[in-house]
Amino acid sequence: MYLGQVLGTVVATRKAKNMDGLRLMLVQPLTEQRTPKGNVVVAVDAVNAGPGDLVHLVSSREASLACPNTFVPVDAAICGIVDALDVEAP
Amino acid sequence: MTLCRVKGTVVSTVKHPTYKGLKLYVVQPVDENGKPVDSSFLAVDQVQSGVGDLVLVVTEGNSARQIFKQKILPIRSVIVGVVDAVDYHASTVLEAR
Numbered sequence: 798m799y800l801g802q803v804l805g806t807v808v809a810t811r812k813a814k815n816m817d818g819l820r821l822m823l824v825q826p827l828t829e830q831r832t833p834k835g836n837v838v839v840a841v842d843a844v845n846a847g848p849g850d851l852v853h854l855v856s857s858r859e860a861s862l863a864c865p866n867t868f869v870p871v872d873a874a875i876c877g878i879v880d881a882l883d884v885e886a887p
Numbered sequence: 888m889t890l891c892r893v894k895g896t897v898v899s900t901v902k903h904p905t906y907k908g909l910k911l912y913v914v915q916p917v918d919e920n921g922k923p924v925d926s927s928f929l930a931v932d933q934v935q936s937g938v939g940d941l942v943l944v945v946t947e948g949n950s951a952r953q954i955f956k957q958k959i960l961p962i963r964s965v966i967v968g969v970v971d972a973v974d975y976h977a978s979t980v981l982e983a984r
Contacts, residue, residue, distance in 0.1 A: 844902060856963070878901040
């Protein structure tokens with residue numbers, strides 16, 4: 798589970814059958830100091846996050862458990878919009 | 888499980904229903920000497936740990952599902968213990984019985 802910033806949306810009309818109806822968002826994973834970490838990922842949005850939102854995500858099998866139909870080929874899902882992130886200085 | 892230091896808290900009201908009522912922390916894995924290793928990640932607290940605590944974090948979904956006794960649970964990392972002491976014998980290499 799990690800932090801990320803929503804950059805935008807991804808639209809794919811031709812995709813795996815049971816992925817219909819899932820909202821795909823482009824997300825940049827962040828460190829706890831909000832600096833970019835690694836490559837952007839495409840995550841399913843389970844909480845109506847908008848572009849620019851600071852969100853927290855879950856990866857691997859548990860991402861598909863965040864979707865209505867839990868048998869989907871998905872490995873990243875947005876599980877919450879972060880209101881406050883309070884971290885000690887490094 | 889992983890030895891981690893709790894570094895901060897994440898507050899989010901708009902979230903997946905299974906996260907309701909759970910505290911979400913930023914945790915930083917540390918090595919046996921307490922030095923940070925790897926990058927920090929998020930974990931759900933189940934043992935009332937606080938910021939600055941040394942904690943035990945399980946990072947595997949199946950264990951999280953067993954802890955929460957729920958099949959549909961998009962949670963992977965759970966804080967399962969607050970560490971009081973780590974007794975580390977650097978010198979013992981291999982002890983013949």
